[in-house]
Amino acid sequence: MVNLANRDLVTIDDLSNGEIESIFSLADEMAKTPNKQFGLCQGKIMASLFFEPSTRTRLSFEAAMHRLGGRVISAVDIGATSLAKGESIADMAKVVGSYADMIVIRHPWEGAAKVVADYAGIPVINAGDGSHEHPTQTLCDLYTIRKERQTIPGLRIALWGDLKHGRTVHSLIYALARFGATILFCSGQGLEMPEHVLRRLSTEYKGEFKRCRDLNQNIEREYFPIDAIYVTPVSPHQLAMLPDISLGVELKAGVDALYVTRLQKERQTPTVEGKGPTKGYPVVDKKLLREKEFKKTLVMHPLPRVDELTHEVDADPRSMYFKQAAYGMPVRMALIALLLGARESKIAEEQDPFVRKVNYPAYKRDSGVKCLNTKCVSNQDTEIKYIKPEFKIVSRAPLTLRCAYCDHDVHPQYIASSDWHEGKLESKKYHSADSRMARKIRTENLIIFDSEKEAQADGFKPSTYAKDG
């Protein structure tokens, strides 16, 4: 039996496919009898901590808690909180954790929700941490697709617009991949899906993806720039054997859902801002939806929209975005009730049909390598005092660490072994990460450095493998 009591939801990976199904099953039940759920969470308090603008998500969580009979305490604006006084996220999490029974957190720093979860001592739900993840939006998206198409495996889903900054999109593709959908990336120019997301798709979720840049010229003129097609293998243990795909054929096969996103202006780096890629941002309108490919396409959007999806499409029966928002109610009610242990799921945990979560070895040391993402929570002034850099070792060759907070990849250049002996200082040496020597060091003994300078600061000396490898 699936039991989600006292669990956190920081990334969509915190839930197995079976657990997601169990949330959906309870959501179905709650959608049918919404008024019978009142009292389920009586006496429980949700702390709703929103350090970034939001109406939709915050009100959705709070309303869901109220519909379950629970109570809500809110802190909405960062200016009105003690964080403005220089307090750390961990301190806030500990204190609020002693007042409330659950925390819902939105924060601009990537990985902030993990820190809250690490320190609060009560269930924590990530309601968006920078450009990192927004897993409950993904649950609403998946729930909408499943509701309308009954299934997810095998569906062909096009992601449209700002795939670079949209955290909703990042959480969503991992989930779609795990559930076995084929994904078409249709990004605006300069707004392509980040490399580390693509790499993770291909390695972790074992799919193949094919760039279609060469086809762009013809296609773009007609409807939209296609960046890549991600194809899920038919069976979990077998790589898909793909012929040289033809985009034309791909498209003629139709699109089951078109997931439109807004240009995330507020996440543009300051240097880019101003010039910005607003102009030429691809627009979904009546004309586009008249194309044969979109005949039976669900038009989805996490909202808020600006100009990328015209109001004239609202009345179209294919438009799902207001339904998506409305489904937020039963989905969040179900999630809250499960994490608070107010309900159990009746669905047995099944084997995930497509992808099992990969358990990478962890790397956690005070000194040496650091995450390079300036928006990562581990790099912020108030947090650096107590957060140790923490990584998953995703690959040894080339050496690739994934930040445990923000999921950005790092490719450190130097390593050493902790297995040197006090008596033999001559063995305290560092090597190039891609050298033959490097590969011999056992993972649990790894010491990893961003630079030679750091290695030397820690008392290591260059080996003959330190430069050429």
Place this chain on the structure above:
Amino acid sequence: MVNLANRDLVTIDDLSNGEIESIFSLADEMAKTPNKQFGLCQGKIMASLFFEPSTRTRLSFEAAMHRLGGRVISAVDIGATSLAKGESIADMAKVVGSYADMIVIRHPWEGAAKVVADYAGIPVINAGDGSHEHPTQTLCDLYTIRKERQTIPGLRIALWGDLKHGRTVHSLIYALARFGATILFCSGQGLEMPEHVLRRLSTEYKGEFKRCRDLNQNIEREYFPIDAIYVTPVSPHQLAMLPDISLGVELKAGVDALYVTRLQKERQTPTVEGKGPTKGYPVVDKKLLREKEFKKTLVMHPLPRVDELTHEVDADPRSMYFKQAAYGMPVRMALIALLLGARESKIAEEQDPFVRKVNYPAYKRDSGVKCLNTKCVSNQDTEIKYIKPEFKIVSRAPLTLRCAYCDHDVHPQYIASSDWHEGKLESKKYHSADSRMARKIRTENLIIFDSEKEAQADGFKPSTYAKDG
């Protein structure tokens, strides 16, 4: 039987006199047994959306909902909401409408509450939209007068201060007119009641009003500048036959209520601001209230006050303003319970004794005439994409349209008939709105233009009646 379930309250005109009485009757009951109302709205959620500063009104609504046992979700500051991301009011309304059971909205744009009501799908209460209306304040005002004087018809009520920007005053005078009160306008200089409000009073509510500017010089020195006296006819179908009124006589007859308002600095247009009419703003103090005319006058104020009503008056038994605020509790509780269908009114719908709501013909077209009020919701960047201009045709000669959103009047110059025949392009002509030809066009066929340019852009050519009329 009056049934208000699932209704909206956007302007005070949305309620008939009988419906207002039914709210007051329930408010009386709730004021007597406030603790028995808990549970009436259990399981219901009010979304409290305040896009302008407010303590009083918001807390009053939220407390009222809590006293009924309901729940509240709030969005207080525009900076902290997705509207800052460029979302339309309609989108917000639809989404919140899928979370909550009722919306209370305050917004700086005039007509914003109507848009929310049009799209939310749940009952919507206007808690103030720019300088337009604030109907629940009017309910509290009327309730206070009725409580203290038992009746409204025939009372003489002086409105004092900023009659130009005060939305509370606009809603109030329509209601007072409908209930048959006589109104004395006592505005500060440059803060006179807008023309369109006066015009509406005289045409729609069939009263007469008389300007007393000529008397100002003598009067002003003694106590206050009197602008106009609005006199309600004694019977609904008969115009009041008034002798040439003498202000002296009017005043000696006494004033039943003195409704004081604050200078609405935040609604001054930027050009006016700075110089501003703050200096010389008429002040109500002990000295003024010693005048014989005010011997039995209820001193009212919608609050907050600044300097226009001195603290020394607070202890005076004639001071009603804190009672007004306190009455907000039972009045809003009653309103909420009725709109949510948690209670029904036991009062039978009566014929309005004075004024019936006028049903003007509607005018709604994509192109042509637009509202000229820059603060109207229909003219805002994020809203213009989906809001069609919409008007009531208040008068054919002179042609007068009233914006369905903000109630401002427009006087367009050119019209055409939609009744021209494809085959006969020569009949596709436009005319001056005040020409003989114009009057022949049937109202349902009217096409109305702001300018000749627009008419021509739509393919119309000038008729011989296009210029001189």
Place this chain on the structure above:
Amino acid sequence: MVNLANRDLVTIDDLSNGEIESIFSLADEMAKTPNKQFGLCQGKIMASLFFEPSTRTRLSFEAAMHRLGGRVISAVDIGATSLAKGESIADMAKVVGSYADMIVIRHPWEGAAKVVADYAGIPVINAGDGSHEHPTQTLCDLYTIRKERQTIPGLRIALWGDLKHGRTVHSLIYALARFGATILFCSGQGLEMPEHVLRRLSTEYKGEFKRCRDLNQNIEREYFPIDAIYVTPVSPHQLAMLPDISLGVELKAGVDALYVTRLQKERQTPTVEGKGPTKGYPVVDKKLLREKEFKKTLVMHPLPRVDELTHEVDADPRSMYFKQAAYGMPVRMALIALLLGARESKIAEEQDPFVRKVNYPAYKRDSGVKCLNTKCVSNQDTEIKYIKPEFKIVSRAPLTLRCAYCDHDVHPQYIASSDWHEGKLESKKYHSADSRMARKIRTENLIIFDSEKEAQADGFKPSTYAKDG
């Protein structure tokens, strides 16, 4: 029996020692059975009005009310309230007092909570008014000490850091003094405990304190600057007979609790800001706590912390600060339930063992002397219109008035007697406050002036005692 129903908590002095014990006793009960308290305050509404940044305190109060089954209405940001329109605190208090059953107020002006309590008509809790007081924090602090050490009298408690601006510290020392603790002041440079607080300790709480400036040089180098040691007399009516204390001996005796505070940057006067005493602010870290004196010391902090207390100490069993925050829940629950009359205390009112509250004669007149504290609520533009200066006459020689709002002392120079006779204008004279003549005037007849100019403006003439005394 202690009955706190309908009482206010503006300063810690509003509660006797016995009343504090009764709150702690109920808190003990509520901490044991937190889930049984739900419903105790059903149907009651708390208005949570925070005009300064806060997460911790506001969420703590709101969560406490929710755990009792009550409801909460909140106004968080001063920008989003009608106070921005120029409304007075008194008006806000009256209006909110008609909506809610209890007010919790935080405000930057010193004495603001007293004004709210004076006008609201419902129980008011001060959640911090400028640098003045924060009595519920003190309750949490005392509760923590009593929980961990079982008793307070005789404990030796060191206050550390910013003793000048920290309101939590001011409330705390009065309470510690009343409960009979010995206090060691360890302030940062330029952040010493204000003189009026020290004076009050020595006069009102009848303890002695000894400055140790001369010892600073040796001590400072080793661990921290000791400013003064406050010693409580052993019995309430007997002054402590102290030998010339030696700080070394004092310290070797150990410290029971070390109360660390953050540098209150936001309360620095603008002129000081910038240069500021941030540098060299004393830090509590692992190293310091290794000193023998702190072997069994409770490390306390009102939070939020910045850099003055390192994260490395968090895991130390002596660290109490997160417990302190957590105890806020039962303590505030108990307080709310008692003030709302939802519970009674079962503890009999005992004689305070150490200090009885002093009832100073009051002084309250429209003209003459004013509070000199620019942050006092009685000196603010919006409040001066209705607040009469009000003082306690703490001493006749030298003449010392304590502001009834902010507790700052004034030392006016001139006085007169109200006991002069209309017929004998020659008796209408003013005198130097420290003259022989001055001492003869009975306290109830005192008229007090800041300056000769004011005395003369009120029609008084200088007596022969007006200058030299």
